[in-house]
Amino acid sequence: MATLDRSGIFRTHFSYCHKKVRQNDIVLSPVLNTALINDPKTASQALILSPAVFVALINSPALFGSVILSPWLFVPLILSPRILSPVILDPFMFVPIILSPVALDPVVLSPGIFNPFVLSPLVMCPFILSPQVMTPLILSPFALTPLILTPLALSPIILSPFVLSPQVLSPQYISGLFLSPYALSPAIESKGALFTVFASPSWLS
CATH class of the missing domain: 2.160.20.80 (E3 ubiquitin-protein ligase SopA)
Structure with missing residues (x-):
């Protein structure tokens, strides 16, 4: 009598989901002169080796949207909370964070200039080696x-x-x-x- 290997099905499903998420990452693709409005799906994609310049995030929450080696310049975040989206080796300038709570987002080796936080609570967001x-x-x-x-x-x-x-x-x-x-x-x-x-x-x- 044949048996159903539930663990095998789970592993296959997990592998498929993991592959799908990785395919959605933005890698070696600069993001320029655009606005993400009501677009949490795009805001949640990891940004790797992909600078962002003149990009506005408005009402676009991010989950697992890591930013790695991708400098940000003139990227306002408005009504765009970020959770579990670490910032690593990512200088950022002129990034006002307004009405956008941030949680579980470590900032590591990421210096910044003129990045005001306004009405944006932070929880578990250590700044490490990030002047x-x-x-x-x-x-x-x-x-x-x-x-x-x-x-x-x-x-x-x-x-x-x-x-x-x-x-x-x-x-x-x-x-x-x-x-x-x-x-x-x-x-x-x-x-x-x-x-x-x-x-x-x-x-x-």
């Missing part, structure tokens, strides 16, 4: 988002409470904390210069 300049957080609370070997300059935190987000070897220059209470977020070997704290109480930090 940032002119990257303020405004009304963007965050948690479990440490800075590790990530200096900041001209990047104030405004009305953005945070917790469990230590700074390790990450000095801040010409920046400050304004109306942003924080807890369990020590600064370890992160002494900067011209750093102002205003109305930002701390607990266990």
Whole structure:
């Protein structure tokens, strides 16, 4: 009597799905002068060795949309949350993130300039070896988002409470904390210069 090999069917189905996802990745294909509007499918494709320039993401959430070795220039994210979409070896400039929560997205070896976060909470998004300049957080609370070997300059935190987000070897220059209470977020070997704290109480930090 023949038997149905369910495990074999599962393996075949998984292999097919994995292959399909990999085929949808954007590899060695620059993305230029376009807008993704209400397009989560495209926004969720991994971007590998594919620079993005003058690309707007509007109401296009991303899931598993990794960005690897693909610099971003003038890429606003508006109403476009990102989950499980790490940024690795990916410099980015002029990338405002507005009304776009970000979760489980590590930023590694990815320096940035002028990338403000506005009304965009962050959860579990460590910045590692990714210096940032002119990257303020405004009304963007965050948690479990440490800075590790990530200096900041001209990047104030405004009305953005945070917790469990230590700074390790990450000095801040010409920046400050304004109306942003924080807890369990020590600064370890992160002494900067011209750093102002205003109305930002701390607990266990």
